[in-house]
Amino acid sequence: MTQNLAWPSGAEMPLPEHNHHVLSFLSSRRSSVAATLTAPGPNDDQIDTILTIAARVPDHRKLVPFRFLIIERDAARRAGEAACRIAQQREPMLPEALQQFEKHRFLRAPTTVVVIFKPTEGHKTPVKEQLLTSGIAAYNLVLAANALGFGAQWITEWLAEDRAFADYLGLQTNEQITGFVHIGTCTQASLERSRPELADIVSRHK
Numbered sequence: 001m002t003q004n005l006a007w008p009s010g011a012e013m014p015l016p017e018h019n020h021h022v023l024s025f026l027s028s029r030r031s032s033v034a035a036t037l038t039a040p041g042p043n044d045d046q047i048d049t050i051l052t053i054a055a056r057v058p059d060h061r062k063l064v065p066f067r068f069l070i071i072e073r074d075a076a077r078r079a080g081e082a083a084c085r086i087a088q089q090r091e092p093m094l095p096e097a098l099q100q101f102e103k104h105r106f107l108r109a110p111t112t113v114v115v116i117f118k119p120t121e122g123h124k125t126p127v128k129e130q131l132l133t134s135g136i137a138a139y140n141l142v143l144a145a146n147a148l149g150f151g152a153q154w155i156t157e158w159l160a161e162d163r164a165f166a167d168y169l170g171l172q173t174n175e176q177i178t179g180f181v182h183i184g185t186c187t188q189a190s191l192e193r194s195r196p197e198l199a200d201i202v203s204r205h206k
């Protein structure tokens, strides 16, 4: 079941060892389309596990340039209505089908975690590195959800770039949305998508 998640700072950590389960897991991991995810979503203990693992990322100078906002149930309905209102301000003639899509955007899957980029400006650690850390936190979140047996999809769409929606969620002016990670129980298997050929992306410096 749940592994040790809380290592005291300074504890001697296990050395890496060959782990075919992890290799198999990583080499077959696949995102799920959010709309195919259904209840049950992760319970509170599982969300804690997922977010504890998500936060365990390489982080230059320990700035913790990310935080997580959980959207579920009624809050998911309200967030969708806010997204729809904003979409209609941007596009007054927004077709009914798109209005419905926006209203249901956070009801596609039982749980959404908003990964929020929270940079420390003017720090020795470049903002670019901090952004990378928030991105790998989002990816670790997806992996942890998968490892608990849930499907997950990292989505941005137009909403992640929309300041009015960031304000609606209560983000500070220096914060941005790294992504919405939708999590739930898979109803269907994903099909493999093409992956880069190593020959196209790997070379050896001479």
Ligand SMILES: Cc1cc2nc3c(=O)[nH]c(=O)nc-3n(C[C@H](O)[C@H](O)[C@H](O)COP(=O)(O)O)c2cc1C
Binding pocket: 029, 030, 031, 032, 153, 154, 155, 156, 157, 178, 179, 193
């Ligand atoms: C920063 C970021 C934003 C993304 N935004 C979207 C999105 O808005 N819509 C979408 O369908 N996929 C989006 N994706 C891609 C999916 O999360 C997923 O990676 C993709 O469908 C490929 O599947 P895979 O993870 O199994 O390789 C995004 C990925 C990243 C890293």
